Amino acid sequence: MTFPKNWKGKFQARPGNARLSINNWVETTTHQMIKDLLPAGTVDTNTDLVLVNAAYFKGMWESRFNPDLTQKEIFYVSPSKQITVDMMHMEGTFKHDVSETLGAHILELPYKGDNISMFIMLPPFSNTESSIDTTLKNLNLDTFKSVVENDNLISKKVQVALPKFSLETTIELTPILESMGVGGLFAGDADFSWLTPKKISVDATVHKARIDINEKGAQAAAATAILTFRMSTDEEDEPPIQFTCNHPFAYIIYNKMSHTVLFVGVLKNPASVK
Structure with a gap:
């Protein structure tokens, strides 16, 4: 997802609107299959960055x-x-x-x-x-x-x-990633300098999938x-x-x-x- 340059300001000033913008992008990209990826409260004034990826088949x-x-x-x-x-x-x-x-x-x-x-x-x-x-x-x-x-x-x-059948599942990926040996992503001293020069930490990861047969x-x-x-x-x-x-x-x-x-x-x- 491409963010405006002032996106961080949107997180601080209007986190609810930023969350809705992200959810709308996901819904459009997946042809209305995935809705409300980020629940209320997941984006707040402390949020600096949200990485979003969507796939549709x-x-x-x-x-x-x-x-x-x-x-x-x-x-x-x-x-x-x-x-x-x-x-x-x-x-x-x-x-x-x-x-x-x-x-x-x-x-x-x-x-x-x-x-x-x-x-x-x-x-x-x-x-x-x-x-x-x-x-x-x-x-x-x-x-x-x-x-x-x-x-x-x-x-x-x-x-x-x-x-x-129609199946929709939402998964909190943090414990799964930790069990796979990449729990260091959530450590306070994790190095994300390759992503941004600012000091950031990963608080949560959410995965949502749906299939209709x-x-x-x-x-x-x-x-x-x-x-x-x-x-x-x-x-x-x-x-x-x-x-x-x-x-x-x-x-x-x-x-x-x-x-x-x-x-x-x-x-x-x-x-x-x-």
Whole structure:
């Protein structure tokens, strides 16, 4: 974000207006997806500098879900708790695999352009709540790339059922950055001379993300899945794989050209994120 030369004066004289200006810039940059990034009180007369960055992604499915097939179905938040969601349906040829490392089925849903895809990691449905936790425990950038970048995914006929959802999360990044070993940013003697000649300190960091998943694509949102070994069969005689996301799963939006993760999330309860 580009600030006027007298921005520091705006912080001291009208911190509320400065905060609203920043929030308006973020909202405009993200096409109204991210609103009110900085809550009231986060900018005051002691503020000298605010660093803001915003990213926006809008992807259209390469193969869209037919809205006429979307219907109310059960989503198992846990083996003992069920809710009703709008479940989208589609049948097509998609890349799929079973990862024993992650303990989950993997499905690639590409966006138009063939560079960016959503990868869904669906653990088996079980009588316990630990399936998704096991997958998340084993999921990191290395294990993910070992699945999606080594031609492990094979094109198969798949019947996909995926809930519509909208997810928005606000995170205070300070404890996360401290756990990553960069807590020195918040120390009183931190050196920011590369950024400004004035003595400043970092008081807080805020991250806000939102994703909408619907029949058209993503805007940056009981059948049993059983882990099986891949078998060599005649694809013409093989029935479609049932990939039914009716229980908690993880998802990653990934740029295959730049090998970068654009968005990562876990859907445990669609009703709680609308």
